[in-house]
Amino acid sequence: MVQEDAVVTTSRDVARSAGVSRSTVSEVLNGRGHKFSPATREKVEQAARDLGYQPSAAARSLVRGTSDLVIAFLPNTTFGGNLQNIFEQATDELAQHGLILVLRFSTPSADSFDRIISTLNPRAVLSYMPFTAQERQIMQARGVEGFDPTTSADQGSVDYNIGRMQARYLYDKGHRRLAFAHLIDSRQELFADSREEGVRDECRDRGLPEPVSLRLGIDRIEALAALDSLGDLPVAIACYNDDVAASIVSAAIIRGRQIPDNVAVVGMDNTPLSRVMVPRLSTIDYPVADAAHGTVAGIIAGITGDPVNSPDQLIQFRVLDRETA
Amino acid sequence: MVQEDAVVTTSRDVARSAGVSRSTVSEVLNGRGHKFSPATREKVEQAARDLGYQPSAAARSLVRGTSDLVIAFLPNTTFGGNLQNIFEQATDELAQHGLILVLRFSTPSADSFDRIISTLNPRAVLSYMPFTAQERQIMQARGVEGFDPTTSADQGSVDYNIGRMQARYLYDKGHRRLAFAHLIDSRQELFADSREEGVRDECRDRGLPEPVSLRLGIDRIEALAALDSLGDLPVAIACYNDDVAASIVSAAIIRGRQIPDNVAVVGMDNTPLSRVMVPRLSTIDYPVADAAHGTVAGIIAGITGDPVNSPDQLIQFRVLDRETA
DNA sequence: CTGAAAGCGCTTACAG
DNA sequence: CTGAAAGCGCTTACAG
Numbered sequence: 001m002v003q004e005d006a007v008v009t010t011s012r013d014v015a016r017s018a019g020v021s022r023s024t025v026s027e028v029l030n031g032r033g034h035k036f037s038p039a040t041r042e043k044v045e046q047a048a049r050d051l052g053y054q055p056s057a058a059a060r061s062l063v064r065g066t067s068d069l070v071i072a073f074l075p076n077t078t079f080g081g082n083l084q085n086i087f088e089q090a091t092d093e094l095a096q097h098g099l100i101l102v103l104r105f106s107t108p109s110a111d112s113f114d115r116i117i118s119t120l121n122p123r124a125v126l127s128y129m130p131f132t133a134q135e136r137q138i139m140q141a142r143g144v145e146g147f148d149p150t151t152s153a154d155q156g157s158v159d160y161n162i163g164r165m166q167a168r169y170l171y172d173k174g175h176r177r178l179a180f181a182h183l184i185d186s187r188q189e190l191f192a193d194s195r196e197e198g199v200r201d202e203c204r205d206r207g208l209p210e211p212v213s214l215r216l217g218i219d220r221i222e223a224l225a226a227l228d229s230l231g232d233l234p235v236a237i238a239c240y241n242d243d244v245a246a247s248i249v250s251a252a253i254i255r256g257r258q259i260p261d262n263v264a265v266v267g268m269d270n271t272p273l274s275r276v277m278v279p280r281l282s283t284i285d286y287p288v289a290d291a292a293h294g295t296v297a298g299i300i301a302g303i304t305g306d307p308v309n310s311p312d313q314l315i316q317f318r319v320l321d322r323e324t325a
Numbered sequence: 326m327v328q329e330d331a332v333v334t335t336s337r338d339v340a341r342s343a344g345v346s347r348s349t350v351s352e353v354l355n356g357r358g359h360k361f362s363p364a365t366r367e368k369v370e371q372a373a374r375d376l377g378y379q380p381s382a383a384a385r386s387l388v389r390g391t392s393d394l395v396i397a398f399l400p401n402t403t404f405g406g407n408l409q410n411i412f413e414q415a416t417d418e419l420a421q422h423g424l425i426l427v428l429r430f431s432t433p434s435a436d437s438f439d440r441i442i443s444t445l446n447p448r449a450v451l452s453y454m455p456f457t458a459q460e461r462q463i464m465q466a467r468g469v470e471g472f473d474p475t476t477s478a479d480q481g482s483v484d485y486n487i488g489r490m491q492a493r494y495l496y497d498k499g500h501r502r503l504a505f506a507h508l509i510d511s512r513q514e515l516f517a518d519s520r521e522e523g524v525r526d527e528c529r530d531r532g533l534p535e536p537v538s539l540r541l542g543i544d545r546i547e548a549l550a551a552l553d554s555l556g557d558l559p560v561a562i563a564c565y566n567d568d569v570a571a572s573i574v575s576a577a578i579i580r581g582r583q584i585p586d587n588v589a590v591v592g593m594d595n596t597p598l599s600r601v602m603v604p605r606l607s608t609i610d611y612p613v614a615d616a617a618h619g620t621v622a623g624i625i626a627g628i629t630g631d632p633v634n635s636p637d638q639l640i641q642f643r644v645l646d647r648e649t650a
Numbered sequence: 651c652t653g654a655a656a657g658c659g660c661t662t663a664c665a666g
Numbered sequence: 667c668t669g670a671a672a673g674c675g676c677t678t679a680c681a682g
Contacts, residue, residue, distance in 0.1 A: 021670080022659090023668075024668065055660070056387065056444075062659080062673095063673075063674050067383065071427075091429070095437065100444065100445070105412060105416060107416075120382060218598065218601055253603045276545050276571060276575050277571070277575060336676065337675085347676080348677075349652065351678085352678090355677080383676090387657095387660085387674090387676070390658075
């Protein structure tokens with residue numbers, strides 16, 4: 001077995017190089033530099049830079065009782081491009097606060113959840129699925145803060161507004177009989193329900209009949225069944241995401257129905273394929289950067305205790321109308 | 326600030342509860358139980374279980390000089406369903422060896438790479454993109470093992486064989502003029518090049534002309550330009566992935582060309598949409614479970630020093646023929 | 651087979 | 667403003 005001679009620069013090295021004590025190094029490097037003379041501060045920072053010093057996360061965690069990790073649990077069904085961009089941005093923003101964002105796929109097992117929480121001792125845990133009661137209990141027992149869609153009071157209303165926006169778009173296009181298409185087996189049912197509620201309320205406000213509720217997977221047979229269940233009259237379908245919308249478009253093509261006059265759809269996510277398909281898909285674009293910022297602001301506020309300035313308000317969704325393309 | 330009373334069970338608690346010393350607890354729980362009487366071993370394991378004991382990762386890392394983390398860097402462009410499933414499975418398998426897989430999106434910055442490596446001190450780093458020279462240097466300096474597609478000698482040949490398989494499929498379907506379509510801006514160029522080479526070699530072996538090389542994004546204009554560049558004669562296109570293939574299908578539809586007689590495509594990944602589109606997409610299915618197992622086997626072998634039993638051999642790709650659907 | 655002791659690298663009172 | 671000391675929880679020689 002080869003023993004690598006990994007060079008480890010410790011705070012002792014920095015202290016020696018800067019001509020100060022290790023506690024001074026620690027204080028300066030942990031944002032309490034104001035307690036020292038500018039000269040001392042500068043010496044320490046310079047030495048740390050020169051030596052490429054990175055404090056040992058293990059030692060920090062041990063003494064502080066918590067690591068600088070933030071764990072984000074990813075839904076293990078759909079993972080759209082949006083979510084990916086969100087995490088890239090969140091990684092950067094958290095890094096600016098000294099926090100390290102790592103990703104994990106959600107596991108159904110409470111046992112492994114506990115193991116990962118207690119082992120990694122993260123500063124916060126973030127999930128795009130609402131935590132189960134069990135998970136909340138585990139986090140509380142381990143003293144870890146959790147953030148999920150229900151944490152942000154506005155998340156529900158964001159999805160609600162997406163549903164409203166979809167319905168409004170279809171209404172403005174002249175469609176009068178609406179439906180909402182769920183993605184079967186999505187673990188994002190909570191989002192979907194809020195959206196459907198938005199669609200329903202918009203229909204009511206516009207004096208339209210109650211929208212029909214559809215459920216399908218990304219599957220031809222299921223899409224055909226869903227479409228057929230609506231009969232031959234013109235119908236407009238707000239879809240959970242672009243993949244669902246594309247499935248219904250395929251079903252409409254197979255049935256020889258006119259798009260968008262007889263069957264109209266609107267998706268959600270503005271996926272690359274939504275722009276390329278024939279016909280192109282109308283959809284809703286999600287402003288990734290804002291969302292990421294909001295998520296991260298919530299975490300940082302939760303950790304530091306500072307108030308969060310309602311970031312969700314800033315998120316501006318856009319309808320992309322491609323019916324005529 | 327509320328101080329949570331997080332219950333921390335230490336090895337001292339386990340030792341006390343089992344009536345042994347802390348070193349005994351440590352030895353038993355770290356696989357050196359054979360040094361003790363079965364009775365002692367059982368007492369310790371029972372106590373650990375009863376108390377829900379999880380050793381502190383921080384303390385372990387500090388004393389061992391390395392954590393039990395394995396960091397996987399994800400490509401920040403495409404992230405197909407396959408890759409996702411692979412990581413889910415890899416997570417499980419590594420967990421069985423006491424290793425914790427966490428995910429990060431690749432960052433171009435060498436600086437942040439160094440920070441994450443030196444801070445987290447992982448047991449291994451895994452990347453789906455070949456490491457840069459700088460990254461290799463960082464890992465060596467920090468004494469961390471890295472695994473990337475070039476580590477496994479066979480990875481290149483896997484992609485090469487995918488290319489061959491695509492070309493062979495198109496040939497068997499009667500197509501005689503082939504092309505390969507790259508995804509522009511893909512950071513997976515290495516994979517793509519191996520696949521194109523496979524297509525080229527297969528063409529040569531079959532006595533076909535050299536395949537044309539195309540480059541496009543998931544974009545109508547680019548897909549049309551790529552298709553138009555090939556002229557009106559029948560052509561069959563092996564595509565980097567299903568999204569590229571879908572783009573070309575759209576272009577062919579717009580140009581009113583006959584699919585598959587005049588324009589044939591074969592994708593890669595067997596995405597949900599490839600099954601739903603009209604027409605459906607022929608593609609190659611990637612056996613996720615096997616691939617994950619192979620990846621993990623490589624890591625574990627690298628860490629433990631045990632030989633790896635050539636897992637790549639086991640991966641069986643399947644062509645899914647949907648030309649007639 | 652067992653247990654007392656040292657030490658991993660850091661942070662944080664605390665005495666000067 | 668500085669520095670010596672304790673301690674976070676664990677693992678690993680080492681002496682019995």
